[in-house]
Amino acid sequence: MARPSPLSGFPELLPADRIVEQRLLAELTRVFELHAFASVETRAIEPVEVLLGKGEVDKEVYAVRRLQAGPEDTSDPEWALHFDLTVPFARYVLEHAGHLQFPFRRYQVQKVWRGERPQEGRYREFTQADVDIVGADTLADHHDVEIVAVAADGFARLRDVLNFPPATLRVNNRKLAEGFYRGVGATDTAAVLQRIDKLGKIGPDKVGELLVAECGLTETAARTCLDLATITAYDESFVENVQALGVSDPLLDEGLEQLAAVVRGGGEVAPSVVKADLSIARGLDYYTGTVMETELAGYERLGSVASGGRYDKLASDGKRTYPGVGFSFGVTRMLVPIVAAGTVKASRQVPTCVLVAVDSEEDRATATSVATVLRRRGIPTEVAPKADKFGKQIRHADRRGIPYVWFCRADGDEVKDIRSGDQITADAASWTPPAEDLFPQVG
């Protein structure tokens, strides 16, 4: 075949960037497991009607059918690739409910597919990493605090360990907003929320006009709602600021209490990551309490790279309802621009720590034996593919970023750090590289 071109919207990483992705996923899944979430994977396809019936507003799905079924065969049910991990997880919970323990805490890292127009931060195939806690019939509010905590802990770890840009997790609460809007006299609180959701796009003046013209608010009420949306804080001080606006409603109080608990809990796990931001609306109408979105410093143009919230009905089989709270990391969405910018890099493009040089093809077995000993001791090792001159073998290592070259000598092996040029005698049974050289560093 001729040299193929990249397929727009289907990013593929070169090995060095893939090492960054692997580390990112390893750090996130470690955090998920420390927070007691179990891994689940679901099949890639779901019935079309299930995918179109719920979930994201965007319904650009990829339909899937057996090629051999032929164009005339309409007997198969219609299937499509999942476009998120929430819809398949809801189906998984219903299908396997009898074998699961509730509340069920699961994480799920998989690819999803959307037929939308590709652009920076928007792909047709991309990886998400989701955490959700799902209850049978009921789910206590304090689980919202746990989800915000694991999300904050995840981003803090990416920042501290992999040098990722700092994240701000902006959190609001639907009850708080709904109660507040009711308290200023709104009858259709969802309509008010929809207008507030446009703040970033059209600004407060326009939104104020819409609130009066389309939602029937008084000028004063509209201004009070806009004032609410300006309130932000990394601690519970926002509660006083809201109360100072003089609106009162029992649902508002409930929302304030929940949001305060979330900000407090998030702050305990990772200071200066979780921020109450009363402008956050999140378009999706299935959220019923906590709502979250995430901005990365320096990458604000990407919009929210991770988001989530509380939904009172993840799934229902007619008999039982399963409420949940969850959060989704847009892995590809944040990773691809960050590695493209060189903000985070791997120190080499291979896992290899040592290249064992080969003196002559007749002596290859000697080099292979050294490699076997080093590997058994947990040191990633390659044997030089060709008994070239040593200079060429060293360049083979250098081009891949392999830090050490090993030379087999009858009177005692030697190992060279090709960065410093230092060369020492060494025994494969005991030589140990510095810990930071053992695997590629990412940062």
Add this chain to the structure above:
Amino acid sequence: MARPSPLSGFPELLPADRIVEQRLLAELTRVFELHAFASVETRAIEPVEVLLGKGEVDKEVYAVRRLQAGPEDTSDPEWALHFDLTVPFARYVLEHAGHLQFPFRRYQVQKVWRGERPQEGRYREFTQADVDIVGADTLADHHDVEIVAVAADGFARLRDVLNFPPATLRVNNRKLAEGFYRGVGATDTAAVLQRIDKLGKIGPDKVGELLVAECGLTETAARTCLDLATITAYDESFVENVQALGVSDPLLDEGLEQLAAVVRGGGEVAPSVVKADLSIARGLDYYTGTVMETELAGYERLGSVASGGRYDKLASDGKRTYPGVGFSFGVTRMLVPIVAAGTVKASRQVPTCVLVAVDSEEDRATATSVATVLRRRGIPTEVAPKADKFGKQIRHADRRGIPYVWFCRADGDEVKDIRSGDQITADAASWTPPAEDLFPQVG
């Protein structure tokens, strides 16, 4: 929605079995990295004509198209889900050749899809774990030894660390077979190989008849070919046994030398795993040297769960040809029957090591603080979802297999091993569980 039914051929694991899969993949990728293979992932779809033009004989692919494209839209190229990881990798090599260093060693762990009829060990969606070494223009024979070594090391590790059934990696060489058949007078050696490939199905007598009737061999020549196919050995002794058959051909000698090197190298890494088996033919006509398949003790009915070989042309862009040698672990294919039989199990169904009990909802913050301290110290921890009576909270842990329950006490916390009933005073800042309890054990 009503309770959904499982979809045949698309296996989904419950959390405890998923822990086994996670460990299996972690052990395999660790081995791959120790052998200096870099991770690559490719997109899930390839052009239909590429998928149908090469690769496995089975062409039951799943076509993919944007649902919104509508049935009348035929402008899109036709795409389908990949059915293996070799075809996409060949395309990746061509597309990114300018950014890769050759010989290029990559591993790839991804799902693949085939529209074939589901049965035990045969799925429509399943995970493969592939390793390949690819050269630009040339690739030395000693890389075959490396592929067999990483395959043998992988299976040895699954056996030693996860208690998987022992594997036998049966290896043969196409040159050996071709040279031998030529040496006994065959003119169409590929036709002889195809008949020999039927040994397992129809037995030596029938194959002997076919060799005479369809391949034009003499009775004696046919018998000699059947004798060759009976030769097996875990060491180089097979060479003498072949030579004792009195056939001579330069290609045979080359094949003998290569297979001897492979068996020797495999034995050095993992004794009693790699076996020369001169009956192995492997149907696929793109193999040109080493061929391998794998049987698991007690699971012989599954057939080969992992296979691979040498191909002189993985890909070509008209200017350059890329020869390769590779091996593919059928992860789902071996895992699903093994966990279904209970041969390998996880010690619990959650990553959680400690459940922190909650005295009363007012004291939840105390429990959460303990959990935060334990997590920072690398101990997977859950806070009890409800301030039930302690007996009920302990049952919550017990049902999930969580080994420890933590009690927050004003006069000093205590932690209980709920398996033994032992309860001791403990400080979250210093208490450490035994290493084997920290994460689920698999075995």
